[in-house]
Amino acid sequence: MTQAPATAAVKVAKLNRVERNAWTKRKIFDAATKVVGRFGYAEASVARITEEAGVAQGTFYNHFENRQELLDQLLPKIGMDMVRFIRDRTGTADAARQEIKRFGAFFDFIREVPEFLRILNEAEFFAPIGYQKHLDNISTAYVRIMRRARHAGAIEDFSDEEFEAIVHMFMGARGYLSRRYSYANGAVTAVPVHVISAYEKLITRGLFGPRNENQQP
Amino acid sequence: MTQAPATAAVKVAKLNRVERNAWTKRKIFDAATKVVGRFGYAEASVARITEEAGVAQGTFYNHFENRQELLDQLLPKIGMDMVRFIRDRTGTADAARQEIKRFGAFFDFIREVPEFLRILNEAEFFAPIGYQKHLDNISTAYVRIMRRARHAGAIEDFSDEEFEAIVHMFMGARGYLSRRYSYANGAVTAVPVHVISAYEKLITRGLFGPRNENQQP
C-alpha cells in the first residue's frame, strides 16, 4: 500500500543523476525496512542491508551518515504511512465509533506492512531518536483528535494532560496486543474479535461514557 | 526489599561446597541484575557481569549454559518479586479501588527496584524467553483476579478471553506510562497525579462501571 517500493520494475536506464541517486537511497531504505522487519534491528547489519539492496557496503555511506541514522529514519517514515492509512479509514461516525475504527485500522495496517511491528516495537531501544520522533508525531495527532471530541461533547471530564496519558495508554495497549495476538508463528494474523470487543467496551465506557456517579470526588 | 543481595556480608569461609556454589551463582545473578539495570542488556557483556561479580569469566560458564540463559532468568525472577510486592499492598477495598492500588503499587515497585524498568522493557527483544515466561506469570495471576471480581459482581459483561486482552492492555499501558513518565533524566521519579487520575477514570468507568446503555448490541 502507501507507496510502490523502489524495487518495483522501473526503467533504471532512463534516470538522470539526481534520480539515480534518489533511487539508490530508496533501495537501501527499502532493504533496511525489509531486513529490520524480518530480523530486527540488532541483526540489521550494514552488510546485510546493502546485500539486500544490491549495492556495495561503501555505497551505504554515500547516502547515510552511519548505520544509526538510517535506523532512526525507519520508524518515523513508516509511522506517517500508518497515520495516513488510519485516517483514510476512520470515517465520519461519532467519536467513540471512530476510535474503534482506528483501533481496527491499526491492526489492518500491521497486516498490510508486516515489517511495521518489529520496526515499531524494537525502535525504543535500537532507534531511540526515531522512536521519540514517532511518538511525538502520533501523540500530537491523537491528542488533537481527543480535544475535538471533547469540544464536540463526546468526552467529558478529561483534562489535556490526562489526554496525553490516555494516548500513551492506548499506544501501549495496542503495542502489547499486537505483539500478543498478531504474531502467530512468524506470520502476522488478524486480531481476534474478543480483543476488539474488550477494547470497545473499555473505551466506550471509560472514555466516552458518562461521568461515573459513584466515583469519589 | 524482597531479598538480601548475595553481596551482603556473609561468612564465606564457613560455607560447604554446595553453599559456595550457590553463593557464586547468586553473585553472578545479582551482578547481572545490576549491570542490566544500569546499562541494558546490550551492554551486559559476560566480561562486565563477571567483573561486577568479582569472578573470572570462565566461572560464568560453570553456572550458566551461556549468556542468554542467564538473561532469560532475570525478568521472571524479579517479576515474581514484583507480584509479591504489589499483592502486599493491594488491601481489601472494593475491586475497582484495588485495581487503582495495584496501578500505584506498580510504580512504587519501580522506585524500589530501579533496575526493574530496564530489565522489563528491554526483555522483549533481548530475553524473549524470559519475557514470555514473565508475561505468562503476570497475566495468569491478573486474569484470576479479574475473574474473582466478576464473580463478586464488581465487573459485568466481560468474558475470560476479553479479560486476557484487558490484562495485556493494562500491562502495555503501564509499560508505556512508566517509560514516558518515570524516567526523568536517568533517575526514576514518581508518576504525575494526572496519570493516575486518567487511569482511574478509564478503569473505573470502562471496566468496573455499569454496562453502557447507548452501546450498540
Add this chain to the structure above:
Amino acid sequence: MTQAPATAAVKVAKLNRVERNAWTKRKIFDAATKVVGRFGYAEASVARITEEAGVAQGTFYNHFENRQELLDQLLPKIGMDMVRFIRDRTGTADAARQEIKRFGAFFDFIREVPEFLRILNEAEFFAPIGYQKHLDNISTAYVRIMRRARHAGAIEDFSDEEFEAIVHMFMGARGYLSRRYSYANGAVTAVPVHVISAYEKLITRGLFGPRNENQQP
C-alpha cells in the same frame, strides 16, 4: 609573501581553457597546502582537499595522477619559497654572521607560512619523494654557500664531504628545534633567545672558529 594564492579574487569568467585548467589545479594545490598544514598528511584525504578547493573529487584526478603525486609536490614547492625568503634577508656581513642570520630567517619563515612546519616535518614519512627532492635542493644550495665561505677564508679545515654532513646536522638541528620550541600550543611562536645564542656559539666556534690547538692530529 611568496605568491598570491589562487583563491584571491580573479576574473574567472575571462579565463580561457588553458588558464581555467591551471587555475583549478592551483586551487587544489593551495587547498592541499592548507589541509596538510592544518591536519597533517594522514588526514589529508582527497575528499577533504577537494572540498576545501571547492571542486568535485573526480576533478582531482584530472590534474594529478593520484593523491601521492600531489603530496610529493607540496614540500619542494614551499621549500623553494623558503630558500628565496631566507636569501632575501641574509645580508652581506661576514660568513659567520650570515649563518646566524639564516638560522633566524628560517624561524621567521615558519611564522610567515605556518603550514610549512607540518609539511616539512611529516614529509619524510608521508611524501618521501618530495622530501628527498627538497633535501637535495637545500643541501646543494647550502653546501655551495659553505664552499664560498671556505674560499673566502672564513672556514678552515672542512672538506666538501664534511660540508655535506654539516649541512645535514644543521637541517636536523633546525627541525628539532622548530618542533621543540616553535609549536607552543598549536600556534607558531618565536624561538627563545637562548636557543639562538646556543646555536651561535656552537657555529661560530665550531665551524667558523680557528682550528683547535689541542686537537689530536
Add this chain to the structure above:
Amino acid sequence: MTQAPATAAVKVAKLNRVERNAWTKRKIFDAATKVVGRFGYAEASVARITEEAGVAQGTFYNHFENRQELLDQLLPKIGMDMVRFIRDRTGTADAARQEIKRFGAFFDFIREVPEFLRILNEAEFFAPIGYQKHLDNISTAYVRIMRRARHAGAIEDFSDEEFEAIVHMFMGARGYLSRRYSYANGAVTAVPVHVISAYEKLITRGLFGPRNENQQP
C-alpha cells in the same frame, strides 16, 4: 645485544600461567618491533603484527588496550636499550672524547638494532606519546652529562637552557645523519668517516673549545 628476543628457542611447555602470559605479550611486542622496523608504523596493522607473532588478532587486546598503546611503548623501550648500549661504550676519556664516542656508539646501535631507526624517526607522528617519553628520557640524561662536563671545566660559557637547546640540536643532527648515511638501499650501513670527523670538529671546537675571542659581547 640488550636482550634475547622472545622468539628465541625456549621451553614453552614448562612455563606457568604468569610466564606464558608475559611470553605472549613479549611475542606481540617483538613482532611489532619487527613489523614497524620493516614497514613503518602506518603499515603496522594489528593483523600484521599478530600474524608475525603467531597469535590471533583477539589476543592482541588481551595484552594491550589498543593498537596505539603498543606503538607508544615501542620507542621508550628500545630507547632505554640504546641508552644502556651507549653508556656501556662511552669509556672514561675526557669529556670531548666521550661525546665523540657517544656519537659513534649511536650509529653502532643502529646497526645492532636496525629497527630502531624507523621506530625512532616515525614516532613523532605515529606514536607521539612514546616519542615525548623518549625525548624526555634522553634529554634529561644528556643534559646531566653536559652539566657534569661543565662542572669539570670541560665546557665553559653554556647555560642550562642552552644545554637543552644543544641537546636537541645533537639529537636532530644524529637523526638526519642516520637517515642520510645509514640507510643505504634498505640495509643499514656504517656511517662514513667524514661524517664522524665533521661532527668531531664541530663539537670539540664549538662546545668544548675555548671561548671565542672575536665574538660580539
Add this chain to the structure above:
DNA sequence: TATGAATGAGGCTTCATTCAT
C-alpha cells in the same frame, strides 16, 4: 574537463565461548 556516486578492500575493535592449568 567536471562531476560525484559506486566500489570494495582493509583497518580497528568487541565479545561469547573454549580449554588447559
Add this chain to the structure above:
DNA sequence: GATGAATGAAGCCTCATTCAT
C-alpha cells in the same frame, strides 16, 4: 569448581580510485 588467556568471527566505517554522465 575457578581461572583467565586465546580464539576468530563479525561489525562498523574510511578512503583512494574509477567511470558513466
